[in-house]
Amino acid sequence: MDNHSGVGVIDKTAAILAALEKGPATLAELVTTTHLARPTVHRLALALEHHHLVGRDSNGAFVLGSRFSALAATVGEDRLVSAALPVLTTLRDRTGESSQLYRPHGDQRICIAAVDRPVGLRDSIPVGTTMTMAAGSAAKVLLAWEEPQRMHRALVNANFTAGDLASVRERGYAQSAGEREPGVSSVSAPVWGTAGTVIAAVSISGPMERLTQTPAAAHAQAVTDAARQLSDVLLRTH
Structure with a gap:
């Protein structure tokens, strides 16, 4: 050659x-x-x-460098979204709450797939919405396994600490209550890519009055199951 x-x-x-x-x-x-x-x-x-x-x-x-992992993840984004919709629908039906899939987007995160709770009070996140990496359970998940330099840079203005992210890594999921938005609770878990890195976060979110201040108690298993299912799909179709 x-x-x-x-x-x-x-x-x-x-x-x-x-x-x-x-x-x-x-x-x-x-x-x-x-x-x-x-x-x-x-x-x-x-x-x-x-x-x-x-x-x-x-x-x-x-x-x-890390840029190669990001580029590889971007190539697989269409596959990720198409695989996510049935998983998010099942998650929505299992928990009764709106479900979302987030990916890192520069210093923010972006919703690349979502399935809303059909009726009643809900937390609706339109696809394409960019959100902060300084608050919320999905932000914690996306940062918890990040390279140290990026993680510490994000922690400067975050509503959580390095200790909180260590707990996320230990448990395998994150929760938040009123952290990103007053009155909203959420639970998130990591989606793992073929390169052994976290490429996305599966989440559910809804009003705190229904999800409570400790939403993981009722929903961590459903969210981690959905994230694991998506990770498995990506590994099988690699």
Whole structure:
């Protein structure tokens, strides 16, 4: 295969990324593998790191960055939405509350699928609505398994703490009451992608007077079951 496109900087960048596909590599190892000059590898690797196409592991070695996971998740979004609708409908019927699916969207989250409670008082979230990552059970789920740098940046203005997110990881779900909006309670659980990362959050939400201040007591099992079902669908259809 010809690895030369005629655009030098692209070819060199591609060589670095190809080397990192095989696993973590130090600067010296990248130089050896790519046969590029050390200053060139260093300059390009730092530029790629700036754009999150390259990251560092706990030993400081270069690795493929978080941007690749995000791009892969975006490619599978249509599949995720089509799989989500029957799952969210079952969740709505099981709990009697409106159900939603959220994905990270920059420094916010976006509702990419929703099934409303048909009658009575409900928390209706239209598809396409962007919401804060500083409050709410879905925000906690989407941040709880995030890379540390992004997590700590979000926690600066959040209504919850790193300890709260540790509890979410331990339990496997999150709940909130009056956190995102007065009088609204919610429960959320993580949807896992094929890369072993959390790509979305399944939620139910409704009035606190019906869901109470501890909505997980009645609904955590239903929400985690729905999230697990979606995760399984994605793994089977990968």
